[in-house]
Amino acid sequence: MGAVTYPDTKVIGFISENMIPLQVLFDAQPLSTDFNIKWTPTLITLDSEGKEHHRTVGFLSPDELIPSLLLGIGKSYFETDRFEEAIESLERLLREHPNSDAAPEAIYLRGVCRYKSTNDPKPLKEAYEQLKAEYPASEWTKRAYPYRLL
Amino acid sequence: MENEMKWETDMDQALARASSESKPVLLDFYNPG
Numbered sequence: 001m002g003a004v005t006y007p008d009t010k011v012i013g014f015i016s017e018n019m020i021p022l023q024v025l026f027d028a029q030p031l032s033t034d035f036n037i038k039w040t041p042t043l044i045t046l047d048s049e050g051k052e053h054h055r056t057v058g059f060l061s062p063d064e065l066i067p068s069l070l071l072g073i074g075k076s077y078f079e080t081d082r083f084e085e086a087i088e089s090l091e092r093l094l095r096e097h098p099n100s101d102a103a104p105e106a107i108y109l110r111g112v113c114r115y116k117s118t119n120d121p122k123p124l125k126e127a128y129e130q131l132k133a134e135y136p137a138s139e140w141t142k143r144a145y146p147y148r149l150l
Numbered sequence: 151m152e153n154e155m156k157w158e159t160d161m162d163q164a165l166a167r168a169s170s171e172s173k174p175v176l177l178d179f180y181n182p183g
Contacts, residue, residue: 002180006155019176022164023157026179036180037182046175047158048168050161069176076174 001059007121018067019045045072045130053079067093067100072107078109083117086110094112104138106129111144 010026015021024031026040035044035052043065045054054072070093077086094103111127114120127142128144135141157178158164175177 001178005178009153012155015176018173020167020171020173021176021178022161023178024161026181028179031177032179035177035179036167040181042177042179044177044179046165046168046177048172048175050165050175053168054176056152072176073174104183111163146158 001065003058005062010060014066014069018073021141043068045069045076047076047080051126063097066100067097067102067106071106074106074109074113078113078121081116083113086113087117104131104135104140108132108140108144109137119150123149123150 001112025043026032026037031037035042039057041057041059043056043060044052046052053076054068059081060068068088074089074093076087077083077089087110090106090113092109093100093106097103107130111123114123124144124147128141128147131138131141131144132148158167161177164175167173171183
């Protein structure tokens with residue numbers, strides 16, 4: 001990450017604009033124990049209370065890190081019931097990084113956010129149909145499979 | 151645009167900035183090799 005991804009100008013710009021970057025050694029205590037760190041790199045998205053919302057383990061290229069972080073930001077909003085802000089982050093991910101590994105989960109989570117903010121189940125079915133059409137092999141298509149019946 | 155990442159190294163400082171700037175924290179556990 002330090003040799004390839006973090007020096008990338010797009011990555012620097014995205015993180016500087018959207019997040020507070022905090023870097024610690026894998027065995028730094030008490031954080032390593034608190035977050036149960038077993039391998040590196042481990043990247044975690046936290047809210048301002050220090051609560052974890054998203055985690056990845058392993059190398060991510062610049063083109064995969066930015067959408068992964070957008071997913072983490074979206075999950076941070078989702079898990080604090082800020083659905084409109086979550087949807088904004090997820091739609092930015094899908095607009096700017098539609099071919100990224102994070103895109104299928106973003107479609108799934110956007111459908112859930114739309115459902116939870118409206119109580120209308122239609123967005124869940126729409127999420128499944130989009131996943132089936134655009135990412136048929138994704139695990140998120142399988143997870144959305146029951147929504148075909150809504 | 152900045153040409154290098156400006157990492158925080160202290161959790162409390164990072165969380166204080168996260169609160170004041172309304173941004174989440176990216177916490178990176180790394181191994182310098």
